[in-house]
Amino acid sequence: MAKSENELTWKDIEIGAAVIEPGSAAAYRTGDWRSQRPTYDFSRCLKCGICFVFCPEGCIGQNQKGFFEANPYYCKGCGICAYECPTRVIVMREEEEK
Amino acid sequence: MIGKRHGIEVSIALADAVKLCDADVIAAYPITPQTHIVEHLAELVAEGELDAEYIPVESEHSALSACLGSAAAGARTFTATAGQGLELMHEVLYVASGMRLPIVMAVANRALSAPLSVWGDHSDAMAVRDTGWIQIFTENGQEVVDQIICAFKIAEHHKVLLPVMIHLDGFNLSHVIEPIEMPDKQGVCDFAPHRRSPLTLHPSRPVAMGDFAPPVIFTEAKWAQEQAMLVVKPTIVEIWEQFAEKFGRTYKPVECYKCDGAKNLLFTMGSFSETAMTAVDKLRQAGVDIGLVRLRLWRPFPFEEFCAAVKDAETLLVLDRCISSGGPGGPVASELKSALYKLDKKPKVVSFVGGLGGRDITVAGFEKIIVDGLELAETGQERIFEIVGVRE
Numbered sequence: 001m002a003k004s005e006n007e008l009t010w011k012d013i014e015i016g017a018a019v020i021e022p023g024s025a026a027a028y029r030t031g032d033w034r035s036q037r038p039t040y041d042f043s044r045c046l047k048c049g050i051c052f053v054f055c056p057e058g059c060i061g062q063n064q065k066g067f068f069e070a071n072p073y074y075c076k077g078c079g080i081c082a083y084e085c086p087t088r089v090i091v092m093r094e095e096e097e098k
Numbered sequence: 099m100i101g102k103r104h105g106i107e108v109s110i111a112l113a114d115a116v117k118l119c120d121a122d123v124i125a126a127y128p129i130t131p132q133t134h135i136v137e138h139l140a141e142l143v144a145e146g147e148l149d150a151e152y153i154p155v156e157s158e159h160s161a162l163s164a165c166l167g168s169a170a171a172g173a174r175t176f177t178a179t180a181g182q183g184l185e186l187m188h189e190v191l192y193v194a195s196g197m198r199l200p201i202v203m204a205v206a207n208r209a210l211s212a213p214l215s216v217w218g219d220h221s222d223a224m225a226v227r228d229t230g231w232i233q234i235f236t237e238n239g240q241e242v243v244d245q246i247i248c249a250f251k252i253a254e255h256h257k258v259l260l261p262v263m264i265h266l267d268g269f270n271l272s273h274v275i276e277p278i279e280m281p282d283k284q285g286v287c288d289f290a291p292h293r294r295s296p297l298t299l300h301p302s303r304p305v306a307m308g309d310f311a312p313p314v315i316f317t318e319a320k321w322a323q324e325q326a327m328l329v330v331k332p333t334i335v336e337i338w339e340q341f342a343e344k345f346g347r348t349y350k351p352v353e354c355y356k357c358d359g360a361k362n363l364l365f366t367m368g369s370f371s372e373t374a375m376t377a378v379d380k381l382r383q384a385g386v387d388i389g390l391v392r393l394r395l396w397r398p399f400p401f402e403e404f405c406a407a408v409k410d411a412e413t414l415l416v417l418d419r420c421i422s423s424g425g426p427g428g429p430v431a432s433e434l435k436s437a438l439y440k441l442d443k444k445p446k447v448v449s450f451v452g453g454l455g456g457r458d459i460t461v462a463g464f465e466k467i468i469v470d471g472l473e474l475a476e477t478g479q480e481r482i483f484e485i486v487g488v489r490e
Contacts, residue, residue, distance in 0.1 A: 005314045010321040015259060016198035017319040018297050019306040 030057060034077035036092040042067045044087045051081035051090060103277040108239035108266065109134035111278045112178075112204055115246040117148045118286040121202075122173035125153045125164040129183040130216045131268035132206040136178055158183040162190040162201075169199035169261075170307055172298035174250060177201070180268055181208030181215075184222045188229070194261045195230030196323060197308050200253030200295060201261040203231075204246065207368065207419075208268040209455040217456020218268040220368065220419035223396070224429045230323060232262040232330065233397040235367045239276035242266045244347055247281065251290040251337050258330045259295055265396075267369040269456065281345050289344050331398050351400035352407050353392045356382060360389030362413040362472055363445070364464070367393045367430065370417065370453060377464030388468055393430075401437050408438070411445040415471035417486070419453045427451060427483030446475045452486025459486060 003012065005027075014020055045067050052060045052068050059074035060081065070081065082090040106114075113135050116124070124143070126136035142148040151168070155161045161177050169175040179187060184205055194201050209219035223233060232252065236242045242264065249262040266272055281289075297305055311319050335351065342348040355375055357363060366374045371392040378390045391407050391414075393400075408414055418428025426432035431449035438444045448471045453459050459467070467486060474484065 005312070008315060008318060010318040010325065013315075013319050013322040014305075015295070015297050016196065016307060017309060017311060017322070018197075019309050020297070022304070 029073055030059075030076045031071075031073045034072075034075060035095055036077040036079060037072065037095055038070050038075065038077070038079070038081055038090045039093050040067070040069060041089055041091070045089045046087055048086065050084050050086065054080050054084045056080060103279045105275050106239075106278050107134065107273065107275050108242055108278070109206070109272045110138050111239055111243050111276075111280065112246055112266070113138035113142065114280060115243045116176050117142050118281065118283055119176075119247060119250045119290055120174065120287070120292070121148070121150050121176040121250075123151045123153065123165070123168035123175045125155055125161040125168075125175070125177045127155050127158050127161045127179070127183065129158070129180050131208060131218075131272045132178045132180040132183070132204065134272065135204055135206070139176075158186040159190060162187040162194065162203075165201045165203075166190065166194055166197065166199060166308075169194070169201045169295075170197065170299050172294045172300075174254070174292055175199075175201045176203070178204040178206070180206040181210055181219075181222045184226060185210060188226065191226055191229035191231060191261075193308060196319075198259040198295075198323070198326065199261055200250075200259055202246065202249045202253055203261065203263050204242075205263050205265050206268040206272040207265050215455035216268070218270045218369075218419075219453070219455050220265075220430075221421075223263075223265050224420045224422070226263075227397055227429070230260065230327060231397060232258075232260055232327075232334070233265060233395075234262065235265045235394055235396055236271065237369055237371045237392065239271065239274070239278045240347065241349070242271065243278055243280065244341065244345065244349070247286055247290055248337055248341055248349070252330075252334055254290075254293040254295070255333050255337070256293070256296065257333045258326070260326060260330065265368065270369040285344060289341065327398050331395070331400060334395065349394060350403070351393070351395035352403040353394060354407050355390040355392065357389035357391060357407065359410075360387055361411060362386075362388045362468075362475075363391050363408055363411045363415070364388060364468055364471075365391045365393070365414055365416045365430070365434065367396065368419070370419070370459060370464075373459065373461055374417075374464045376461045377468065380461065381465055381468055386468065386472075388472075399433065399437065404434070404437055405441060408445055409441065409443070413472060413475040414445040414447045415468060415475075416447060416449050417453070417459075417467065418449065418451045418483070421451055421454070431483065448474045448479050449483035450486055451483050457487065463487065
């Protein structure tokens, strides 16, 4: 996409608001919807990947050290990963908390 | 180029005009008083006189939905409806205009239930005035035929690409037999050749139409659509001028009858204008200072032309065939008042509502409206609007 959604002016809109280039939901910043975010204490992590399996957004991947972590661009803060984590690595915190 | 005039029912003539324009797809759900239009088109397709896809559907909602698909594929698309049918199409009307699809629809105006009425009224047209369609009101059978031909050219013009409604009063126009001159086939083909939209569905050029717009982009999309609607008026006027050159009949967004120097003006839309003209003639002979302003183009509203037509008037008597319930009375009168707001010297507006659900207003009825209206303009109208001929 040449411009992101919030840069497009009305003059950039195609006739009838048609979409003329291929794309996917990959461009949607679902992380904007979040009110809570997952925080991690990796000292207890087993790298079991259960959070990865259960994430409905498919936004969890392994970081460089092999720990599973959500991508904040897509994570909408549902908390399923925190609920499923067997060793309580993940704690959901309010977005405005540090 | 003057052809032969022959007596024909206006609905049948309308269907013949659609044939002259070589429509590719017709979606049909017959509803009184529009029925004869699609019935005659069914005959024309069945007899091979019109090479079109005729889609009988199970509701008006489906009729317009079928039109969306065919217009998106680039086919010249026509449908017709009336009253309740137009209301059942309501949500799809926004989709058609939002997707900028050049669909042409004839609307045989009728009242909305309850109580059930199939007769002429403008309630259906006023209920859809904000749906983003171009709306043109016709006065007689000849205008219906001419405006259908112009509608295809307007809708498909690259500067327009918006759906068009041609309004004809149910029964008062749709079911009368009038002398009508049908334009010749070659003339219509030259005047309104098929023009394909720059964006149509095609496997080799894939596009997605009618997509999802989150809050971050919806305002921009609607503003783009509104800008398109605001700039179409000169194109419509230009197409009407081209029509006049080719076929000899002139159409304007706002038309004046005996308005020169008139201090008092009557305002009408649709087929009642013809009756009102006779009343104006009679009262003029009796020395009453009165002229008639008729509106042809309802959406986009021709603000400049309307203000120019009434700028020297002191009184404007407006007849609505619809009630804006619990609001300002007649929707047309309230819109005219808002159009006049920016003028320093505004005429007094006296609002009448009449001709509801097929109630006739005769020449004498219009004379009474004019005489009463002028008196109310002097004394001041206490009620928001006057209702014509109600039994108290």
